[in-house]
Amino acid sequence: MAGEAVVPLTEDVDGQMFHIDPMHQFQIHPLFGEGEVHWYTVSNVTLWLAITVLVIAAILIFGTRRRAMIPSRSQSVAELIYGFIHNMVEEVTGHDGVKYFPYVLTLFLFVLFANVLGLIPTSFTTTSHFAVTVTLALMVFLGVTLLGLYRKGLGFLSMFWVSSAPLAIRPILAIIEVISYFVRPVSHSIRLGGNMMAGHAVMKVIAGFATMAVVSPVVVGSIALIYGLETLVAVVQAYVFTILTCVYLRDAVGDNHH
Amino acid sequence: MATEATEAAGHAAEASGMPQLDFALWPHQIFWLLVTLVAIYLLLTRIALPRISSVLADRKGAITNDIAAAEELKQKALRAEKAYNDALAQARAEAAKIVAEARAEIQKDLDAATARADSEIAAKATQSEGRIAEIRDGALEAVTEVAKDTAKEIVAALGGKADARSVTAAVNARLKG
Numbered sequence: 034m035a036g037e038a039v040v041p042l043t044e045d046v047d048g049q050m051f052h053i054d055p056m057h058q059f060q061i062h063p064l065f066g067e068g069e070v071h072w073y074t075v076s077n078v079t080l081w082l083a084i085t086v087l088v089i090a091a092i093l094i095f096g097t098r099r100r101a102m103i104p105s106r107s108q109s110v111a112e113l114i115y116g117f118i119h120n121m122v123e124e125v126t127g128h129d130g131v132k133y134f135p136y137v138l139t140l141f142l143f144v145l146f147a148n149v150l151g152l153i154p155t156s157f158t159t160t161s162h163f164a165v166t167v168t169l170a171l172m173v174f175l176g177v178t179l180l181g182l183y184r185k186g187l188g189f190l191s192m193f194w195v196s197s198a199p200l201a202i203r204p205i206l207a208i209i210e211v212i213s214y215f216v217r218p219v220s221h222s223i224r225l226g227g228n229m230m231a232g233h234a235v236m237k238v239i240a241g242f243a244t245m246a247v248v249s250p251v252v253v254g255s256i257a258l259i260y261g262l263e264t265l266v267a268v269v270q271a272y273v274f275t276i277l278t279c280v281y282l283r284d285a286v287g288d289n290h291h
Numbered sequence: 292m293a294t295e296a297t298e299a300a301g302h303a304a305e306a307s308g309m310p311q312l313d314f315a316l317w318p319h320q321i322f323w324l325l326v327t328l329v330a331i332y333l334l335l336t337r338i339a340l341p342r343i344s345s346v347l348a349d350r351k352g353a354i355t356n357d358i359a360a361a362e363e364l365k366q367k368a369l370r371a372e373k374a375y376n377d378a379l380a381q382a383r384a385e386a387a388k389i390v391a392e393a394r395a396e397i398q399k400d401l402d403a404a405t406a407r408a409d410s411e412i413a414a415k416a417t418q419s420e421g422r423i424a425e426i427r428d429g430a431l432e433a434v435t436e437v438a439k440d441t442a443k444e445i446v447a448a449l450g451g452k453a454d455a456r457s458v459t460a461a462v463n464a465r466l467k468g
Contacts, residue, residue: 059310061319072318082327089331093339100346102353108346115343135340139332163311164320230311 053241055234059161081157085146093142114142118275125279129286136176137282140169141275148229148267152260160270161229163222170222173278181285192284221277228270232263431466438462 064075093114096107104112118141122134144160151158159165181189193210195203236259243252310316439462446458 056309061310061316070316070319072322074319076319076323078320079323082323086327086330086334090334090339093343094334097339097342097346100342100349102346102350104346111339111343112347115340115347135332135336138340139328139335142335143328143331159320159324161311162320164317165324168321168324226311 053238055237055241058157058233058237059230077157078159078162081147081150081159085143085150085159088146088150089142114138121276122279122282125276126283127287130279130282133282133286137275137278140173140278141271144169144225144274145268145271148271149264151229151233152263152267158229158233160225161233163226166222166226167218169225169274170218173221173281174218177281177285180282184285189285217281221274221281225270225274228266232259232266235259236263435462435466438466 061070061076061078063070064077064080070076092107093111096105097111099105099108101108115138118138119131119134122130122137126133147158147160147165150156151161178189193207193214195206195210198206236256239252239259240256243249243256245252439459442458442462443455446452
């Protein structure tokens, strides 16, 4: 990313001492040739999504190819991820939720590896785009809502009617509950997309200062620190996204809630 | 087409280079995202998850089996130890019995031998007594004979004519007296 930051400097120096374009890294462009990006165009988005799939396949399929009783390192990683998410789904959603484990694991692996791969300098972070995070969050929201209505019927709506509260304030609470329910996909998606985008933009801005010889040693040091922080953020956001998915799923499949 | 492209470019530039808010690009990203998610889901459910869960189940089974086998071996070892101790105690008891038996038998033999020896001694004593009596009788007889003969000779030497019968009677009377 530090290397890329220099590019705009050489391209369009318009009277400024240096030019930083922190949003350049988020631009979508066709992978082959020039022109408009249609829905079917193979772009850098497609490339990095494909790399995400390949990395997941490498760890979870290639890594476990020996099916060893005593696991190799890569198999241990696959088993750890499996066990981690399996436990999370079982603990948060209860026993009934385990059958949705593959969906949750799909989300977790995608978000985790998209986030982490986005940390590679000059890469493209698919999860820094709201198109991606909103789609993911809406899938979870619609999936959970439909599943809850299917499994519990109108009983699913009783989660808005807080029976433990005094009767007088229940309607008010119901309104608040409904609003908070519909805000879920918004917070769910903005949290992930915003974190990824902001972190990458900050790194880009700071990296841009590296072109100033006076501050560049400080900048390089802080970039190293921020890179470590961003790695943590990438993993934590994947975890947060997944555990929120589980929490929402519990409303649909769990016996009781809150 | 060209205007659209320039419009998109202008749009991106206008939003201070915020491609996230360029909604014209959303269908593109959503389409490829869905393709990606379906691909990951299929890879997971068709290959990865069955494989990992079977490996985990196998391992769990192997560990359970090993623990059970270890428990069984432990029980076996305990049983073997118990059997060994039992055998040892039994052997000891048997040895004690054999020792007692042998002692009893020896005692019996000893008793029998003692008894035999006693009876033999008794027999020998009886026999010896008989012999002694015999010898004594023989001696008495010989003394009688000698006395008679001597008396006859003495009588003859003195010039008397000894009646054999009276001499014998005299000697017998003397011997009794």
